[in-house]
Amino acid sequence: MTPGSTTFTADTTAAQRAAAVWPQTLVGIGVLLTGLGLAFGAIGISSTAGYGGVGPNFLPWLVSAVLTLCGGWMIWEARSGGFRSLEAPSGAERAYWPGFVWVSAGLLMNAALITSIGFILSCALCYVLAVQGLRRASGQPSGAPRTWLIDLVTGLLIAGPVFWMFTKFLAINLPGLTTTGWL
Amino acid sequence: MDIFNALMAGFATAVTPANLLWCLVGCALGTAVGVLPGIGPAVAVAMLLPITAKVEVTASMIFFSGIYYGAMYGGSTTSILLNTPGETASMVTAMEGNKMAKSGRAGAALATAAIGSFVAGTIATVIVTLFAPFVAEFAVRLGPPEYFLLMLLAFTTVSAVLGKSTLRGMTALFIGLAAGCVGLDQISAQSRYTGGIPELLDGIEIVLVAVGLFAVAEVLYAVLYEGRTVEQQNKLSRVHMSARDWKRSIPAWLRGTAIGTPFGCIPAGGTEIPTFLSYAMEKKLAKNPQDKAEFGTSGAIEGVAGPEAANNATVTAALIPLLTLGIPTSNTTAILLGAFQNYGIQPGPQLFTTSATLVWALIASLYIGNLMLLVLNLPLVGLWVKLLKIPKPQLYAGILIFATVGAYGMRQSAFDLFLLYAIGVLGVLMRRFDFPTAPVVVGMILGPLAEAQLRNAMSIGEGSAAVFFQRPMSITLVIIVVAVLVLPRLAKYLPSRRVVV
Numbered sequence: 001m002t003p004g005s006t007t008f009t010a011d012t013t014a015a016q017r018a019a020a021v022w023p024q025t026l027v028g029i030g031v032l033l034t035g036l037g038l039a040f041g042a043i044g045i046s047s048t049a050g051y052g053g054v055g056p057n058f059l060p061w062l063v064s065a066v067l068t069l070c071g072g073w074m075i076w077e078a079r080s081g082g083f084r085s086l087e088a089p090s091g092a093e094r095a096y097w098p099g100f101v102w103v104s105a106g107l108l109m110n111a112a113l114i115t116s117i118g119f120i121l122s123c124a125l126c127y128v129l130a131v132q133g134l135r136r137a138s139g140q141p142s143g144a145p146r147t148w149l150i151d152l153v154t155g156l157l158i159a160g161p162v163f164w165m166f167t168k169f170l171a172i173n174l175p176g177l178t179t180t181g182w183l
Numbered sequence: 184m185d186i187f188n189a190l191m192a193g194f195a196t197a198v199t200p201a202n203l204l205w206c207l208v209g210c211a212l213g214t215a216v217g218v219l220p221g222i223g224p225a226v227a228v229a230m231l232l233p234i235t236a237k238v239e240v241t242a243s244m245i246f247f248s249g250i251y252y253g254a255m256y257g258g259s260t261t262s263i264l265l266n267t268p269g270e271t272a273s274m275v276t277a278m279e280g281n282k283m284a285k286s287g288r289a290g291a292a293l294a295t296a297a298i299g300s301f302v303a304g305t306i307a308t309v310i311v312t313l314f315a316p317f318v319a320e321f322a323v324r325l326g327p328p329e330y331f332l333l334m335l336l337a338f339t340t341v342s343a344v345l346g347k348s349t350l351r352g353m354t355a356l357f358i359g360l361a362a363g364c365v366g367l368d369q370i371s372a373q374s375r376y377t378g379g380i381p382e383l384l385d386g387i388e389i390v391l392v393a394v395g396l397f398a399v400a401e402v403l404y405a406v407l408y409e410g411r412t413v414e415q416q417n418k419l420s421r422v423h424m425s426a427r428d429w430k431r432s433i434p435a436w437l438r439g440t441a442i443g444t445p446f447g448c449i450p451a452g453g454t455e456i457p458t459f460l461s462y463a464m465e466k467k468l469a470k471n472p473q474d475k476a477e478f479g480t481s482g483a484i485e486g487v488a489g490p491e492a493a494n495n496a497t498v499t500a501a502l503i504p505l506l507t508l509g510i511p512t513s514n515t516t517a518i519l520l521g522a523f524q525n526y527g528i529q530p531g532p533q534l535f536t537t538s539a540t541l542v543w544a545l546i547a548s549l550y551i552g553n554l555m556l557l558v559l560n561l562p563l564v565g566l567w568v569k570l571l572k573i574p575k576p577q578l579y580a581g582i583l584i585f586a587t588v589g590a591y592g593m594r595q596s597a598f599d600l601f602l603l604y605a606i607g608v609l610g611v612l613m614r615r616f617d618f619p620t621a622p623v624v625v626g627m628i629l630g631p632l633a634e635a636q637l638r639n640a641m642s643i644g645e646g647s648a649a650v651f652f653q654r655p656m657s658i659t660l661v662i663i664v665v666a667v668l669v670l671p672r673l674a675k676y677l678p679s680r681r682v683v684v
Contacts, residue, residue, distance in 0.1 A: 027616050031354055038361055041376050048371065052638045053646030056368040059634045060375060063361045070354040077350070085347040087617050091408030099406035104604070106580075107399070110587060111600030119591075123584045130402065130583050134576035137410025158581050162588060171237040172592040 016093075017082050024078035032071025038064035102133025118177030120159045127155030190312055193543025197551055202245055206548050209246040210555045213253020218261050218567045220575075221401045222582055224254035225514035225624070228522065229393035230589030235525040241541050245548040247522055248502075251515050252304060252549070255495050256556045259296040260567055263289060263487070264417050273494070275458040279478065279486030284417035286481040294424045295432045295484050296491040297560040303440040303492035304553040307499035310444055312546055315535070318507040322532035327639035328650050330508075332660035334633040337450040337510050339667050342622040351618045359626025362387050369635050382598045389521040390593045392627055393514070395603045396620050398586045400610025402579045407611065419568055422561060431474065432488040435465055439492030446493075447500025450510045453621070454497045461493035462486055499549065506530050506542060510629070514621050517628045 042060035077083050106129030114122040128151045135142035166172045167181060177183050196202065216227040228247050235243055262277035263284050276296060283292040325333075342352035365376045366386030377383040424432065439461045446457040465485040469475040477483035504510045509530040511517035523530050528538060535542055560567070590603045613620060644650025651657050 024616065027612065034358070034361070038376070041378075045375055046371070046373055050642065051645060052641035054638045054641045056371045056373040056375065058638075059360065059630070060364055063357050063364065066357045067354065067361065070350060070357065073350055074354070083348065083351070083616065087347060089408070089615050089617065091404070091412055092410070095407045096410055097407075099410060100403060103403060103406050103583075107583065107604045107607070108601070110583075111597055111604065114587070114591060114600065115597050119587070123587055126583055126587065127580045130406075131576050131580040133406050134402075134410070134579055137406045138576060139411065140576065154577060155580075155584075158584050162584055166233075166588055166592065170234045172233045172588070173595050174588065174592060175595070 020082055021078055024083055025075055028071050028074030028076075028078050030071070031074055032068055035064050035066070035068030035071050038067060096137050099133040099137035102136065103130045106130040106133070115175050118183065119163050119174040120156065120183060121177060123159040123162075124152060124155035127158065128152050131155075186312060186316055189316075189539065189543045190547060192540070193545075193547035194550075196241060196540055196544035197245065197547040202242055202544070202548070203551070205242045205246040206249050206552050207555055209249020210253040210552050210559060213250035213255075214257035214260075214556065214559055214567055215570060216250065217254035217257020217259075218570050219257075219573070219578065220261060220265070221405070221579055222398055223258075223515075224251050225393055225518055226397035227254065228515060228518045229390050230398070230585050232390045232518070232522055232525065233589060233592035235522055240526045240528070241544050244519075244522065244541065244545050245552075247519055248545060248548060249552050251519065252495070252498055252552060253556055253559075254515075255498050256297060256300050256560045257567065259300070259487075259491055259494075260293060260560070260564060261571065263292045263296065264419065264568060264571065265414050274455075275462045275490040276487055276494070278462070279482045279484075281417070281482070282480065283482030283484065283487065287418070287420055288482065288484075289417050290420040290422040291424050291428050291484060292482065292487050293419075293564055294422050294561065295428065295436075295488040297557060297564075298424075299432065299436040299439065299488045299492040300495040300560075301553055301557045302436045303443060303494075303496040304499050304556075305550065306440045307444050307447065307496040308546065308549045308553065310500060311502055311549070314448075315503050315507050315542075315546075318503055319532040319535040322507050325508075325532070325656065326654070327636045327643060328654060328657040329660060331633055331636040331640050332651065332657055332664065333450060333508060333510055334629050334636065336660060336664050336667065337512060337625065337629060338622075338633070339664055340450065341453070341512070341625050342619070344667055344671060347617070351616070352622055355613065355618045355620065356622035356626045359392075359623035360630040362392060362623070363627040363630030363634075369631055370638055380598075382596055385594070387602070387627070388590075388593050388599065389518060389624070389628060390589050391599055391603050392606055393518055393624060394586045394589045395606025396610040396613070396623060397514075398582050399603055399607030400614060402582060403607050403611045404614055405575065405579055408615075416571060419565065422564055428484055431484050435461075435485040435488035436492040438464060438468075439489040439494075440496040442489075443493035443496030444500045447497040447512070448503050450504050450508070450512050453513060454494050457493040457497045458490040461489040465489040502549075506534055506545075507532060509534075509632070511625060514624050517621075517624045520628055 038060060042057055042064055045057040045060055047055040047057045074083070106126040109129065110122050110126035113125070128148065131151045132142055135147070141147060163174055164182070167174050197206070212227065213224060216222045216224060227250050231247070258273040259276045259280065262273035263280035280292045280296065283289065338356055342356035343349045365383055367374055367384060374384060442461045442464065443457045465483070466478050469478065469483065469485060474483060474485070478486055501512050501516050504512055505516045505520060509520065511520045520530060528534070586603065587600065590599050591597070593599070610620070640650055641648070651661060
């Protein structure tokens with residue numbers, strides 16, 4: 001799969017508008033469900049209002065009502081000619097999913113491993129995986145062992161100094177692999 | 184003379200070697216993030232927010248404001264030399280600046296942008312110096328109803344007026360307000376929307392939202408949609424302005440400053456309107472047929488000078504509502520407000536009395552920073568341009584490492600990194616479907632404050648909303664909010680009626 005090369009132009013064609021109906025409807029449904037979910041959560045919040053007549057549940061109810069309304073309105077817009085005054089998004093028309101998977105893997109593994117393997121190794125791993133995805137997305141050579149090695153070294157060269165700078169000079173707590181404070 | 188003495192005391196604090204160094208590092212970092220595509224000042228400040236835990240408040244605020252206006256200088260370099268503007272603020276600069284660069288006048292465009300930013304930044308700083316204390320004195324008299332309405336005005340302008348679609352602006356604002364609700368309620372200490380997850384009791388960190396929406400979303404968006412986008416870089420020519428360039432630039436700088444400053448002062452944020460206004464004005468005012476013909480063809484220098492000055496004036500003047508009222512009008516000022524809050528300081532009218540040293544050192548550092556930036560950006564521009572050579576994959580993957588520092592460093596929780604990813608995905612959806620992001624950040628930061636003011640106001644009115652209509656200042660604000668909502672729509676409706684008739 002290669003990234004799409006056609007880009008949206010300012011005046012989208014009827015075909016493009018038709019293709020956008022479902023994604024836009026889904027966005028509307030997402031907002032609607034968020035609104036309803038927030039309303040469900042608001043039921044459990046106390047309404048003790050004191051002097052003001054406005055309790056801790058006022059804003060949650062307001063937010064859920066408005067979001068539900070906005071979601072409904074968006075669904076209507078999507079089904080009746082598409083979102084209004086929509087600027088064509090930048091970049092390719094079709095998403096390049098393999099790249100997204102690589103970058104997501106980098107970010108999620110970083111989140112899962114940072115406390116056990118330390119900031120430097122975890123971030124270097126995130127860097128290596130993300131750069132793989134980004135290289136593939138831009139059509140650069142990516143799979144060769146040499147590229148992996150270069151990326152790994154670059155990742156360590158960024159993560160290491162960042163770790164030392166923030167922990168040593170700025171006294172921010174970041175997890176290390178050892179307790180020496182250097183790795 | 185009070186102001187003068189206070190400012191001098193501010194300079195005394197700001198010129199200590201340590202603070203000068205913070206200012207310099209901030210300005211340099213700001214220029215770098217302004218030049219680099221993919222990260223802007225909001226995310227740079229957000230990623231560095233964890234330093235508020237250790238660094239002294241004056242030093243870190245000087246540092247953050249250095250990043251804040253340094254990025255404006257750097258942003259113009261990218262928009263002149265690349266065919267893609269880094270941020271909305273430099274969109275207008277990109278229109279004429281890019282054309283000038285294409286016709287071999289990149290140097291003149293860069294020079295007029297940097298000097299124009301300096302002129303506008305300095306004039307606007309003088310205005311901040313002179314007017315902020317008066318606004319603060321006036322603001323002391325405002326009560327909860329007025330504060331709530333001022334915040335409502337900020338919400339209205341940021342969501343309903345500035346964006347293209349009111350519906351999507353409102354949705355973004357209320358998503359921000361919903362995020363602000365998570366955690367313990369300020370007044371009653373009730374937990375809201377925590378779902379039994381202890382990490383959420385403290386609320387969602389603004390760092391997470393800003394870094395997720397701007398940095399992580401940017402990387403995910405780039406890998407999904409922009410892998411094959413090719414950027415052309417224009418050639419850098421000698422940074423020099425001819426006598427004619429000066430003659431054309433100076434009035435444009437001054438007009439740009441005059442347009443930008445008032446826009447920064449009112450809680451109606453955003454640099455889009457003043458920069459576009461300035462551009463339109465310069466285009467209209469160009470009398471010489473030769474100059475006029477340059478607009479949109481080979482690039483007119485006024486079209487860079489005016490908007491660039493307007494941009495910097497707006498950004499600097501935006502510190503007035505931030506410092507005196509505690510109301511942010513843009514992403515970055517919202518995050519600066521978050522930085523103050525991390526120190527337990529609530530910007531507002533009392534700031535000028537309770538934290539006078541801090542405020543005046545900050546203002547003094549603006550003068551110093553502007554000077555530093557002029558030096559950093561004129562003779563050293565070649566150095567910054569080299570940053571544009573960093574290949575995209577490595578740059579974006581590197582941004583993720585810094586994003587991790589910001590998100591994890593704030594409260595040392597791996598849970599936050601998962602949340603960061605989720606917010607990043609949300610950011611991609613928002614960008615793809617053209618939702619504005621500023622309302623989310625402003626809603627999230629200002630939401631809890633506005634809620635507290637609303638409830639205090641209602642308590643004053645003993646449960647009656649009439650409190651918003653009984654005081655002269657509050658009724659004025661109600662009228663302004665309504666006008667802001669109604670007038671643009673009316674203006675759109677009327678001309679179309681006339682055509683029909």
